[in-house]
Amino acid sequence: MVEPRPEISPPRRRFLNWVLGTSAGGLLASVFYPVLRYLIPPAAAEAASGAVTLPFKPDEMAANTGKIFKFGNRPGLLVRTAENELRAYSATCTHLACIVQYRPDLAHIWCACHNGHYDLNGRNISGPPPEPLEEFTVNVRGDQIVVGKRS
Amino acid sequence: MGLRAGLDRFWTWIDARTGIGVVGQLVKKKDVPIHRHTIWYYLGGMTLFLLLVQIGTGILLLFYYRPSADEAYESIQFLMAEVRFGWLIRSLHAWAANLMIFTLFLHLFSVLLLKAFRPPRELTWFSGVFLLTLALTFGFTGYLLPWNQLAYFATSVGTQITGAIPVVGQFLLRLLRGGDDITGATLTRFYAIHVALLPAATALLMGLHLWLVQRHGMSVPPGAVQSGNSKRTMPFFPNFLLRDLVGWLTALAILAALAAYLPAELGSKADPFAPAPAGIKPEWYFMFMFQTLKLLPAHIMGIEGEIVGIIGFGLAGLFLLLIPLMDRSSQSEKRSRLFTWITVAIIVYMVALTVIGYLVNPAA
Numbered sequence: 186m187v188e189p190r191p192e193i194s195p196p197r198r199r200f201l202n203w204v205l206g207t208s209a210g211g212l213l214a215s216v217f218y219p220v221l222r223y224l225i226p227p228a229a230a231e232a233a234s235g236a237v238t239l240p241f242k243p244d245e246m247a248a249n250t251g252k253i254f255k256f257g258n259r260p261g262l263l264v265r266t267a268e269n270e271l272r273a274y275s276a277t278c279t280h281l282a283c284i285v286q287y288r289p290d291l292a293h294i295w296c297a298c299h300n301g302h303y304d305l306n307g308r309n310i311s312g313p314p315p316e317p318l319e320e321f322t323v324n325v326r327g328d329q330i331v332v333g334k335r336s
Numbered sequence: 337m338g339l340r341a342g343l344d345r346f347w348t349w350i351d352a353r354t355g356i357g358v359v360g361q362l363v364k365k366k367d368v369p370i371h372r373h374t375i376w377y378y379l380g381g382m383t384l385f386l387l388l389v390q391i392g393t394g395i396l397l398l399f400y401y402r403p404s405a406d407e408a409y410e411s412i413q414f415l416m417a418e419v420r421f422g423w424l425i426r427s428l429h430a431w432a433a434n435l436m437i438f439t440l441f442l443h444l445f446s447v448l449l450l451k452a453f454r455p456p457r458e459l460t461w462f463s464g465v466f467l468l469t470l471a472l473t474f475g476f477t478g479y480l481l482p483w484n485q486l487a488y489f490a491t492s493v494g495t496q497i498t499g500a501i502p503v504v505g506q507f508l509l510r511l512l513r514g515g516d517d518i519t520g521a522t523l524t525r526f527y528a529i530h531v532a533l534l535p536a537a538t539a540l541l542m543g544l545h546l547w548l549v550q551r552h553g554m555s556v557p558p559g560a561v562q563s564g565n566s567k568r569t570m571p572f573f574p575n576f577l578l579r580d581l582v583g584w585l586t587a588l589a590i591l592a593a594l595a596a597y598l599p600a601e602l603g604s605k606a607d608p609f610a611p612a613p614a615g616i617k618p619e620w621y622f623m624f625m626f627q628t629l630k631l632l633p634a635h636i637m638g639i640e641g642e643i644v645g646i647i648g649f650g651l652a653g654l655f656l657l658l659i660p661l662m663d664r665s666s667q668s669e670k671r672s673r674l675f676t677w678i679t680v681a682i683i684v685y686m687v688a689l690t691v692i693g694y695l696v697n698p699a700a
Contacts, residue, residue: 212585219421223396227418 236324236333239263243271243325251287251294254332260284261321261332266305267292273321273332274307280314294318362550366572371560376446377576378583379439380549385584386436387542389591390474393429394531401481403527405520408483409605416602427595433475435591437621440471448679452555453660455667460548463541465657470538475619477530483523488606489616491526492518497629500642517608558669617693624686625649627693656682 239254246252246265253276254261260276264287274294276284283298293310294303301312307320324331351357368377400419402411415422444464447453453461480491495518499509514521570576618626628649632641655662665672 219424220396222420223422223425224399225420227420 236331237261239330239332241330242328243330244328246271249289249292251289253284253286256321256332262287262294262318263323263330263332264294264305271323271325271330272305273323274303275319275321277318278314279309279316279318280312285318363573364571366550366553367569368554368572368576369556369560370568370570371556373450373557373560376450377554378580379443379446381580382583382587383436383439383443384542384546385587386432386439386591387538389428389432389588390436391535393425393432394535396425397429398531403481403524405483405523405606408481408523409602412482412602423599424595427599428591430600431591431594431598433478434620435587435594437471437475439587440468441621444468445679445683448659449676450555450557451663451666451672451675452557453663453666454555454558454669455660457548457552457555458660460545460552461660462657463545463548467538467541467545469653470534470541472621474530474534474538475621477526477534479619480518480523480526481530482602483606484603485606485610485613486603486616488518488608489612490618491522493616494618494622495522497642497646500640500646502643502647519608558666558671620690623693624689627689627696630693630696631689 237254237256241252241254246263248265248269249267251262251264254263254273256275262274262276262285264272264274266272274285278285278296278298278301280296280299280301283296285294285296285301285303287293288295291302293305294307295301296303296312296314299313301314302310303314303318304310307318309315309317320335321332322335324333347357368374397415400411400415400422402408412426415426447461447464476491476494480487495509495512498512499505501508510516512522512525513519514525617623625645629642629645632645634641636644659675660666663672663675666675
């Protein structure tokens with residue numbers, strides 16, 4: 186029977202375990218790091234940074250009406266007020282991100298989800314919305330409506 | 337209570353309710369014979385490992401892939417260009433598919449040459465041949481999914497061949513394509529087959545295959561039995577399993593190198609109204625069939641050459657499946673030179689026609 190040599194073996198065993206453990210750890214890390222990074226979605230296309238030309242003409246909008254348009258990948262709301270003025274806002278409610286609409290009967294902006302109200306400056310005037318809607322600039326060039334972010 | 341004792345108690349709790357300890361007992365009892373052909377036992381495990389890679393990467397690809405003619409190509413483009421490691425996941429999936437079919441063929445031929453299909457392992461053989469069929473179908477359906485020009489025309493040719501099958505050909509062709517031509521309808525069909533139908537069928541057959549392997553143990557080839565050195569064995573756990581792991585790591589290393597240095601290409605988007613580009617070719621594992629059909633004369637005894645070829649391959653497949661029932665010598669544990677030579681002939685035929693296929697069309 187071979188005598189065990191405790192004064193040599195444990196350090197050697199510890200070293201081997203350490204080598205095996207770190208290799209296995211390295212292998213697992215090199216498998217799971219790419220998988221994790223893969224699952225994190227790449228940054229989506231930025232919202233329209235500059236200006237957007239709307240797909241409809243100014244004279245298609247009657248007074249006291251509103252219309253949703255695409256501002257990059259977000260919805261926007263174009264309103265022709267009773268005073269015949271064109272105004273544009275972000276259409277995403279600041280409460281829980283529903284899409285707001287223009288209410289001709291109230292002559293202001295309303296969110297159907299939780300009865301939030303905004304005035305024609307985008308200010309939250311009633312209901313749960315915590316912040317005003319972002320207002321955009323509106324320029325009419327010939328028969329085109331160009332909406333842009335306020336700088 | 338230490339961690340160890342806690343784990344033991346947890347295990348006892350689970351075992352009392354599931355009886356899963358039986359698996360552990362089986363693994364502990366299992367022995368693997370040692371002889372000069374032991375190395376071939378590792379091919380099945382390697383194929384299983386590559387299948388697991390396919391399942392993992394396949395699930396990951398589903399996170400970004402969109403199965404429609406309008407979006408499939410673009411979603412892969414996005415995956416390759418924008419998604420972190422998207423190119424790696426897709427390349428791993430493409431390469432592991434090829435490697436898996438390769439190891440599957442090696443596994444098949446080693447089993448054939450070592451006569452491991454001998455009774456009572458006929459059902460293991462049948463399930464294996466069906467698994468091979470499933471793997472080839474996986475390859476064929478997956479090839480179309482990126483919706484690029486090369487895949488489009490390869491699938492067009494591949495499904496066209498189905499139409500040559502007597503009587504039911506036209507029906508099968510329409511069933512497979514979801515119409516008369518390759519369209520978005522074909523893509524969604526192939527997608528459903530590739531990600532739902534085949535995985536479910538593979539899981540069932542794989543379960544049967546592994547259970548049968550477990551039940552019968554490893555087959556010892558007749559030659560090794562005769563030379564009387566079949567008594568030596570090693571325990572399955574941990575000796576064989578650790579060696580198996582070395583095989584898995586080797587496969588992983590080869591796979592990672594291939595994916596990193598030769599990433600999968602995408603080419604240009606499929607266009608049904610563009611002329612077929614040069615170099616339309618099937619995947620390499622279909623090349624021998626493709627080349628055979630090309631070499632056959634237009635008419636053989638008044639029948640279209642293509643039809644003769646397809647019937648021929650059908651019969652060859654049936655022959656392969658039924659070998660365990662036909663090889664009488666192996667059934668009675670005698671050497672079976674005839675079937676050894678048939679196997680060698682099959683290998684030579686497949687390799688030769690594959691090589692010819694690539695030599696005749698250098699562009700392919």
